[in-house]
Amino acid sequence: MSKNGSDVSTAIADAGYGVAIKVGANARFYQQVKEGEDRARKAARGLFADDVECTLPVKLDALEAQLGTLPTTPAAEADLDIPLGVAAAVAADADALSATLAAIKDGGEATRVWRLAYRLPDLEKRVAAVSRSAERSHQKLSQESTKRAKAAAAARKKTEVEEAARKKRAAEEAATKKRAEREAAEKASRESESRRREARQREMAPRTTTWKNTPPTTQQRRPTPTTRPAPAPPRTTHTKSSQRKVTPKRTSEQAPKTKYTGPRCYAPGGKTWKPCPSKGG
Numbered sequence: 666m667s668k669n670g671s672d673v674s675t676a677i678a679d680a681g682y683g684v685a686i687k688v689g690a691n692a693r694f695y696q697q698v699k700e701g702e703d704r705a706r707k708a709a710r711g712l713f714a715d716d717v718e719c720t721l722p723v724k725l726d727a728l729e730a731q732l733g734t735l736p737t738t739p740a741a742e743a744d745l746d747i748p749l750g751v752a753a754a755v756a757a758d759a760d761a762l763s764a765t766l767a768a769i770k771d772g773g774e775a776t777r778v779w780r781l782a783y784r785l786p787d788l789e790k791r792v793a794a795v796s797r798s799a800e801r802s803h804q805k806l807s808q809e810s811t812k813r814a815k816a817a818a819a820a821r822k823k824t825e826v827e828e829a830a831r832k833k834r835a836a837e838e839a840a841t842k843k844r845a846e847r848e849a850a851e852k853a854s855r856e857s858e859s860r861r862r863e864a865r866q867r868e869m870a871p872r873t874t875t876w877k878n879t880p881p882t883t884q885q886r887r888p889t890p891t892t893r894p895a896p897a898p899p900r901t902t903h904t905k906s907s908q909r910k911v912t913p914k915r916t917s918e919q920a921p922k923t924k925y926t927g928p929r930c931y932a933p934g935g936k937t938w939k940p941c942p943s944k945g946g
Contacts, residue, residue, distance in 0.1 A: 674698045721762065728759055728762070732798050736748055763793070930942075
């Protein structure tokens with residue numbers, strides 16, 4: 666009791682900085698202290714205030730509010746980084762809040778007031794729900810970020826492939842154009858050379874005709890080659906003696922000195938012969 670007769674414990678509870686407890690069988694002032702606690706809860710004073718950021722309920726309300734602002738699917742890539750960060754922060758804060766509740770629940774007399782001030786089972790359920798929701802949101806947003814990153818990479822790859830194909834086509838078209846220009850230049854050169862040859866031929870044609878139709882001068886005339894007559898055969902004086910038939914003399918090979926009239930066997934060349942051996946001999 667205070668000097669003015671008021672109960673200090675009831676005043677503390679009524680201000681929201683204490684809760685009613687029973688110590689053994691001593692329950693003399695419990696009811697009035699409990700009434701002060703209830704008034705503080707109803708008026709949201711002290712530990713039960715909703716405008717003090719350090720209280721556990723306010724922290725939990727803030728985490729739930731943050732989760733409520735997270736979009737299901739961000740509209741743009743730039744809008745994805747912020748929700749990812751918020752989900753990760755909420756998950757970390759929920760883990761810290763869960764650890765605080767566990768410390769209060771398992772603590773000694775120093776944390777007894779906190780255990781009585783807050784409905785720990787309800788807070789634990791809310792913290793677990795916030796933690797699961799934050800984890801799901803972070804996982805979903807991470808998958809969406811990965812999906813968009815892959816899509817962006819595929820788009821860049823497609824752009825690179827298309828750019829490479831465009832450059833290749835441009836190079837091929839330039840090469841084709843250059844080849845066509847070179848072939849056209851060569852064709853023009855050949856046609857020009859052909860026209861020059863035809864012009865020279867047309868220029869030379871009248872001169873050739875004039876030269877052919879002009880009688881040759883003394884200097885241009887060439888002596889006509891003369892053909893010597895073939896020598897006449899020598900004259901033959903026909904005499905009676907020359908008209909007589911001359912019978913060639915037979916040589917010894919042609920007319921051997923023998924009266925052999927049998928078969929003759931001639932040596933190669935037909936100049937010599939000998940009697941052929943008889944079949945019986």
